[in-house]
Amino acid sequence: MSGRRLLVRLTTRCNSACQHCTIADIAHHPEPRVEEVWAEIVRGRRDGCTELVFMRGEATLRRELLSLTRKARRLGYAHIQLQTNGRMLAYEEYLDRLLEAGMTYFEVSFFGDEAAVHDAIDGCPGAFEQASAGLRHLARRGAGCLVTVPVVRANHQRLPALVDTLHGLGVGRVQFNWTRPVQVDGRWVTGPLVRLAAATPFIREALARARALGMRGETEAVPLCHLAAEDRGGADVLEDFSRHQVADVHRREASMAAHRRVSRPLAPSCTGCSAREICPTTWAAYQELFGTDEFVPLGDVGTSGALADVGATGGALDLGAP
Numbered sequence: 111m112s113g114r115r116l117l118v119r120l121t122t123r124c125n126s127a128c129q130h131c132t133i134a135d136i137a138h139h140p141e142p143r144v145e146e147v148w149a150e151i152v153r154g155r156r157d158g159c160t161e162l163v164f165m166r167g168e169a170t171l172r173r174e175l176l177s178l179t180r181k182a183r184r185l186g187y188a189h190i191q192l193q194t195n196g197r198m199l200a201y202e203e204y205l206d207r208l209l210e211a212g213m214t215y216f217e218v219s220f221f222g223d224e225a226a227v228h229d230a231i232d233g234c235p236g237a238f239e240q241a242s243a244g245l246r247h248l249a250r251r252g253a254g255c256l257v258t259v260p261v262v263r264a265n266h267q268r269l270p271a272l273v274d275t276l277h278g279l280g281v282g283r284v285q286f287n288w289t290r291p292v293q294v295d296g297r298w299v300t301g302p303l304v305r306l307a308a309a310t311p312f313i314r315e316a317l318a319r320a321r322a323l324g325m326r327g328e329t330e331a332v333p334l335c336h337l338a339a340e341d342r343g344g345a346d347v348l349e350d351f352s353r354h355q356v357a358d359v360h361r362r363e364a365s366m367a368a369h370r371r372v373s374r375p376l377a378p379s380c381t382g383c384s385a386r387e388i389c390p391t392t393w394a395a396y397q398e399l400f401g402t403d404e405f406v407p408l409g410d411v412g413t414s415g416a417l418a419d420v421g422a423t424g425g426a427l428d429l430g431a432p
């Protein structure tokens with residue numbers, strides 16, 4: 111039985127400049143003081159949390175990350191996870207200090223199969239080389255690692271090739287995240303986005319490629335009707351999100367279970383779908399922008415044996431941020 115999980119945000123600053131940035135809509139909120147973050151971490155332990163996740167922005171930009179990690183381990187957090195663009199992990203001395211402090215898991219964003227694609231999405235030349243070095247360093251140390259890939263217009267056709275790149279870097283687990291549309295200054299940022307129908311054939315191909323290479327492949331916020339039966343599992347479906355609590359720069363959530371249904375509602379067309387109780391659907395913002403015609407109710411196959419198979423090995427420790 112897993113303990114509770116606390117997700118905290120140390121900053122909304124970042125050393126990358128992704129056009130699709132999914133926290134651009136909260137970047138105007140002030141960064142919490144380290145004392146405030148520590149108070150949340152202590153409160154989380156009192157609530158029974160044994161897992162801690164430092165959410166994006168780029169927490170490695172805050173020098174207090176090391177001391178907070180060290181103190182959190184002493185307080186009893188057994189699992190401490192860092193969401194990062196991976197660029198600071200290119201510096202082996204820094205990575206070793208994180209590991210020594212007690213960081214146990216790394217959730218690294220990665221964007222492209224080659225530098226031209228990755229750096230164009232990241233917005234910073236050299237990001238691909240740095241993140242690639244970071245992943246190699248993690249693999250060499252045997253550190254726990256999940257790579258999350260935001261699916262956007264610029265990379266959606268390259269996802270199968272991206273799996274090959276990650277395999278070559280020693281990555282064993284990849285998750286394709288459907289990108290949440292955001293509004294900045296009252297306007298939707300739609301340029302980087304791609305439609306489900308255009309991208310999900312490449313997601314399915316990438317997941318099959320990962321399987322063939324012996325990697326674990328999953329998705330986040332991809333409707334189950336867009337996935338092959340064998341891919342309708344993973345943490346996004348099987349995790350108990352009522353055990354997740356959030357201390358963000360703009361809100362606190364005692365349980366993510368209810369929030370998920372608000373942020374990813376069922377559509378009218380989901381009514382007759384056999385998977386409606388477990389389906390993560392996709393972002394309300396996407397549904398508002400593009401409608402729900404791409405949701406196709408499943409018959410009995412929605413709860414195939416494949417879910418049970420994945421459930422037997424499904425992880426509850428390494429999800430991405432809400």
Ligand code: SF4
Nearest residue numbers: 333335380383389407
């Ligand atoms: S129809 Fe709706 S509930 Fe069914 S798989 Fe598609 S998005 Fe999910």
